[in-house]
Amino acid sequence: MTSFLQASRADLNRCLDENATSMWSKLQAVRRNEGLQAVLVYRFGRMLDSKKKHVLLWPLAAVGWGVYALAALVMRRGYGIKVSLSADIGAGFWIGHFGGIEVLNCRLAERCSVGQQTKVGRAEQIDGPEIGHSVWIGAHARIFGPVKVGAHATIAPGARVTKDVPSHSLIVGDPGRIVSRRYDNSHILPRI
């Protein structure tokens, strides 16, 4: 389990250019990317969640939960990005665009990417999908139920995943069909 700061830095690096290191460029990246804002709010919520055992921090945590609730409300109602705390997301998560994104009751490993209108996991299903690292999930894709998606898999826009997906494969269509078993998605991930 990586710490809050490490994970947030990895998320930020996904949105930055190769040679942009100044504080100003980082602030601009946060301002421009609504997805990054939502991920940072999620990281903050997970950090508060992990500090629940520390009784001495409770007064501070109460303020933190208030801030989190307000920010999460803006993300959910304003931006349409719903990243629930029930999702376990690895460092370097990237959300492209906004609107209709739901990520809940699932496990995502490091460096995953998600597009707009994507639904990963259902509210009524506790055992959600398990997704490996460096997986690209395109816009309008849906992944429901206890399926396993291998590392470096690519889920094309609009695909619906119903079965387990081996690593390095490309899934297209509704219901999802494996088109290629050796698809290199390193060039479509925004930044590795």
Add this chain to the structure above:
Amino acid sequence: MLRFPDGAGVLRCTLLAFRSPGLLVLTIQRTGHYYLDRRNRGGWKLAVLGLKIFLAFARWLALIIAKSDVDARTVIAGGVYLSDAGHLIIGPHSIGKGTLIHERVTIGVSAAGAGPPTIGENVWIGPDCVVYGDSRLGNGVTVLPGTVLSMSVPDNAVVGGNPGGIVRFDFDNSQLRRSLAYNINRESLAFL
């Protein structure tokens, strides 16, 4: 114009323009397009700067109210209808006149590197559609709801399915474009 009921006065039209998120997004996009044009031509430095600051807020407004993002570089002809329900992430090369786009539609570049598509005149695009890649939708094309399309389509064709394909050639969609309803009745599409 589709939005304005027959016999609506100037006042009623103005009120509708302020109330309709689709028109708001379209207006902001046209302002953004004008800004890019003005900036490229040079001169008018202060006005261009003011427009830039205004557009930063306007983009945020379009995001909160309509959850839409329409690329400012897109050339949009007159008489285009964008859905009031929003969730549009569209950035094609150009959109022809008389085109009707319903909600939750993504049109844009392919993550794998292909450029944006070109939308012709009098195209009808249903809800939940994804059109991506360097393709061209001809004039009078009908894109059925839930289509995921990444190929060029000839004039007056009907495309559907996920992954998308041509369902029928030579279909007149003027009946569809006349109303805002998107639940297609079986009579108008007897071949389905």
